[in-house]
Amino acid sequence: MPNFDEHRIAPGQKVDLRKLESDGKDLVSNPSQLENEFHERRTEIVELGEKLFAEGRQKLLIVFQAMDGGGKDGTIRSVFEGANPQWVEVTSFRKPSAEELSRDYLWRIHKAVPPSGKIGVFNRSHYEDVLVVRVHKLVPEGVWKPRYKQINAFEEVLTASGTTILKFFLHISKNEQKQRFEERIQIPEKRWKFDPADLEKRKYWDDYRAAFEDMMEKCSTENSPWYVVPADQNWYRDLVVASVIADTLKKMAPKYPDPPDVSGIVIE
Numbered sequence: 001m002p003n004f005d006e007h008r009i010a011p012g013q014k015v016d017l018r019k020l021e022s023d024g025k026d027l028v029s030n031p032s033q034l035e036n037e038f039h040e041r042r043t044e045i046v047e048l049g050e051k052l053f054a055e056g057r058q059k060l061l062i063v064f065q066a067m068d069g070g071g072k073d074g075t076i077r078s079v080f081e082g083a084n085p086q087w088v089e090v091t092s093f094r095k096p097s098a099e100e101l102s103r104d105y106l107w108r109i110h111k112a113v114p115p116s117g118k119i120g121v122f123n124r125s126h127y128e129d130v131l132v133v134r135v136h137k138l139v140p141e142g143v144w145k146p147r148y149k150q151i152n153a154f155e156e157v158l159t160a161s162g163t164t165i166l167k168f169f170l171h172i173s174k175n176e177q178k179q180r181f182e183e184r185i186q187i188p189e190k191r192w193k194f195d196p197a198d199l200e201k202r203k204y205w206d207d208y209r210a211a212f213e214d215m216m217e218k219c220s221t222e223n224s225p226w227y228v229v230p231a232d233q234n235w236y237r238d239l240v241v242a243s244v245i246a247d248t249l250k251k252m253a254p255k256y257p258d259p260p261d262v263s264g265i266v267i268e
């Protein structure tokens with residue numbers, strides 16, 4: 001088994017995405033051995049999620065960020081296949097509405113954090129406010145720069161109230177993005193995902209890279225770590241994400257509540 005801890009960013013660690021592998025197959029000697037591994041990890045997630053729900057005390061927040069085409073949707077689909085929709089809540093954060101823009105940037109995020117007993121999944125997140133917002137200068141630097149500290153403080157509030165946090169950056173190469181965009185154009189079933197705006201954002205690849213690096217350097221903390229997941233291969237990406245989630249749930253060790261005393265009960 002490869003050691004997936006190597007993908008975790010330590011607090012304060014410098015991040016250079018050009019030096020970090022996006023290609024999972026370079027990291028394992030025998031990919032076919034790992035085929036079953038993913039299914040086992042996913043089964044663990046389903047079993048532990050069920051206990052988390054029954055216990056009703058702890059909560060897990062999972063954040064996904066990536067370049068466009070990085071595979072957030074696909075990862076969420078495959079890692080949570082078989083999960084009970086009663087305890088997994090996925091929220092996708094798009095361009096803020098006028099109502100959202102008239103509040104602080106964390107308002108819509110805070111409303112979506114998972115309650116006790118649930119797993120909350122963020123498809124994009126408050127980190128957009130130091131990514132797209134920074135790269136496209138949607139607010140002045142004096143506004144976005146203090147956000148790293150604000151985000152750390154916000155996440156500390158969540159941790160202090162019993163939320164475990166995991167954050168995944170799905171790392172694809174620029175060439176892989178090109179191939180995925182081409183597929184979206186060529187394959188009729190994928191065309192609905194094609195967004196001409198993505199081609200515009202691709203021109204800012206290096207600016208986005210720098211913004212992702214800063215985000216992880218400044219906001220990977222002991223209690224709320226970032227993982228850089230090599231994501232050019234879907235199978236490796238899914239295996240890493242499922243393994244980290246399953247291991248985290250094991251550490252949280254949710255238990256079914258003590259059953260009521262049923263001795264002497266007779267059902268007529």
Ligand code: ATP
Nearest residue numbers: 068069073093094095096124128129132133193195
């Ligand atoms: P897919 O990756 O599957 O295409 P998506 O997450 O890109 O899905 P879209 O509706 O295509 O969903 O795009 C959402 C857009 O909203 C992205 O371009 C993202 O950068 C933008 N967005 C998200 N949060 C913010 C924010 N706080 N401010 C400005 N733009 C944002």
Ligand code: MG
Nearest residue numbers: 068193195198
């Ligand atoms: Mg999109």
